[in-house]
Amino acid sequence: MSDQLRAAAAPTPARGPAAPYDALLLLSFGGPEGPDDVVPFLENVTRGRGIPRERLKEVGSHYYGFGGVSPINAQNRELLEALRKDFAEQGVDVPVYWGNRNWAPYLDDVMREMAADGRRRIAVLATSAYASYSGCRQYRENLADALALLEREGAAELPRVDKLRHYFNHPGFLQPMAEGVLAALEQLPEEVRAGAHLAFTTHSIPTAAADTSGPVPGHTADGEGGAYVRQHLDAAAVIADAVRAETGLELPWRLVYQSRSGAPHIPWLEPDICDHLEELHAAGAPAVVMVPIGFVSDHMEVLYDLDTEAAAKAAELGLPAVRSATVGADPRFAAAVRELLLERAAVERGEAVERCALGRLGPSHDVCPVGCCPARGARPAAAGADSPYA
Numbered sequence: 001m002s003d004q005l006r007a008a009a010a011p012t013p014a015r016g017p018a019a020p021y022d023a024l025l026l027l028s029f030g031g032p033e034g035p036d037d038v039v040p041f042l043e044n045v046t047r048g049r050g051i052p053r054e055r056l057k058e059v060g061s062h063y064y065g066f067g068g069v070s071p072i073n074a075q076n077r078e079l080l081e082a083l084r085k086d087f088a089e090q091g092v093d094v095p096v097y098w099g100n101r102n103w104a105p106y107l108d109d110v111m112r113e114m115a116a117d118g119r120r121r122i123a124v125l126a127t128s129a130y131a132s133y134s135g136c137r138q139y140r141e142n143l144a145d146a147l148a149l150l151e152r153e154g155a156a157e158l159p160r161v162d163k164l165r166h167y168f169n170h171p172g173f174l175q176p177m178a179e180g181v182l183a184a185l186e187q188l189p190e191e192v193r194a195g196a197h198l199a200f201t202t203h204s205i206p207t208a209a210a211d212t213s214g215p216v217p218g219h220t221a222d223g224e225g226g227a228y229v230r231q232h233l234d235a236a237a238v239i240a241d242a243v244r245a246e247t248g249l250e251l252p253w254r255l256v257y258q259s260r261s262g263a264p265h266i267p268w269l270e271p272d273i274c275d276h277l278e279e280l281h282a283a284g285a286p287a288v289v290m291v292p293i294g295f296v297s298d299h300m301e302v303l304y305d306l307d308t309e310a311a312a313k314a315a316e317l318g319l320p321a322v323r324s325a326t327v328g329a330d331p332r333f334a335a336a337v338r339e340l341l342l343e344r345a346a347v348e349r350g351e352a353v354e355r356c357a358l359g360r361l362g363p364s365h366d367v368c369p370v371g372c373c374p375a376r377g378a379r380p381a382a383a384g385a386d387s388p389y390a
């Protein structure tokens with residue numbers, strides 16, 4: 001492993017009190033767990049989002065191809081266990097809850113449960129590492145919705161929720177992925193390994209949403225956002241550097257996109273992974289490693305769009321292709337979550353903190369500023385400078 005990653009892999013373990021926090025909420029997307037769940041799940045996800053019917057049928061068929069089961073919930077159950085184990089071993093006495101935006105266990109229900117358990121100050125870890133409306137503000141809007149529901153139900157006191165900072169450049173996120181790339185390279189036939197291309201892939205979003213993602217002070221020279229792409233480029237560069245340091249190979253790399261939806265006339269981030277595979281093949285690339293840096297664990301996008309669709313495209317082209325692992329429930333990621341929790345706790349207590357971050361952009365903000373990752377319609381969002389809640 002590269003010196004940068006090796007050093008970062010063994011930081012002084014973050015210890016200390018978690019006060020003022022009395023709970024950690026693992027907040028995720030949610031996914032269906034059987035064929036009968038698929039349509040209601042898609043209705044939850046797409047309510048008010050204007051996604052064409054044809055696209056929904058298509059996406060439904062991806063789920064049915066896997067028995068209607070997304071891997072995301074099982075992955076979150078594993079992460080929940082990894083977090084509880086890490087906290088117990090490190091003496092962090094904070095209960096960990098889990099809730100989803102789009103499927104059971106629903107955020108609304110877990111928020112009610114946390115309030116009933118007397119939790120007053122909740123740190124939130126979203127299973128999305130980067131800035132953007134879909135990856136950050138939408139989670140914050142759903143937190144505001146859940147608090148509003150508690151309020152309508154007559155809760156005596158609403159808990160305060162704080163979202164932990166973006167962790168796209170945290171060593172506990174990047175190191176397991178860099179190792180995954182090394183392992184994936186090993187799976188390629190030896191004669192094509194040294195010429196392999198790295199295709200870092202993430203969820204495509206509308207270019208308008210990409211342009212306004214952030215702003216994250218320090219992430220942009222102009223302060224004008226564009227954080228989504230810049231953060232991915234930074235994470236990819238760290239991984240590519242680590243692979244070069246470890247193998248001595250200068251593998252060419254590019255950031256590409258997948259899982260586009262929405263109407264065709266609206267521009268989304270490109271190129272798509274499948275088009276990129278065609279280009280690589282045409283340019284004579286001997287092999288490719290697909291690196292799903294945009295995904296914290298194996299979602300349906302990884303199983304279908306990469307392992308099924310892109311893999312079939314590569315096979316059709318005769319291009320040797322492998323996909324590297326997501327972080328999932330890696331113990332180093334669980335440790336990173338603990339560090340982020342204890343770091344933020346110290347910040348909230350007014351203490352100085354040392355923040356772990358690799359790459360060029362530096363650590364992300366603790367509190368999303370007003371207007372961060374804006375939405376089309378102005379809806380209340382919790383856990384940010386523009387939150388209507390304390």
Ligand SMILES: CC1=C(CCC(=O)O)c2cc3nc(cc4[nH]c(cc5[nH]c(cc1n2)c(C)c5CCC(=O)O)c(CCC(=O)O)c4C)C(CCC(=O)O)=C3C
Binds near residue numbers: 132134294
């Ligand atoms: C940036 C981003 C992430 C990463 C951040 C994060 O992780 O949150 C993400 C994650 C996910 N997206 C997921 C599923 C879906 N996303 C959809 C639609 C959309 N995603 C978008 C963006 C993102 N999505 C966007 C701009 C749309 C268009 C509609 C809109 O503007 O809202 C649709 C509707 C059908 C379709 O159009 O594909 C589905 C079913 C699942 C669950 C997968 C599983 O079941 O394993 C996960 C983890």
Ligand SMILES: [Fe+2]
Binds near residue numbers: 131132137368
């Ligand atoms: Fe944000």
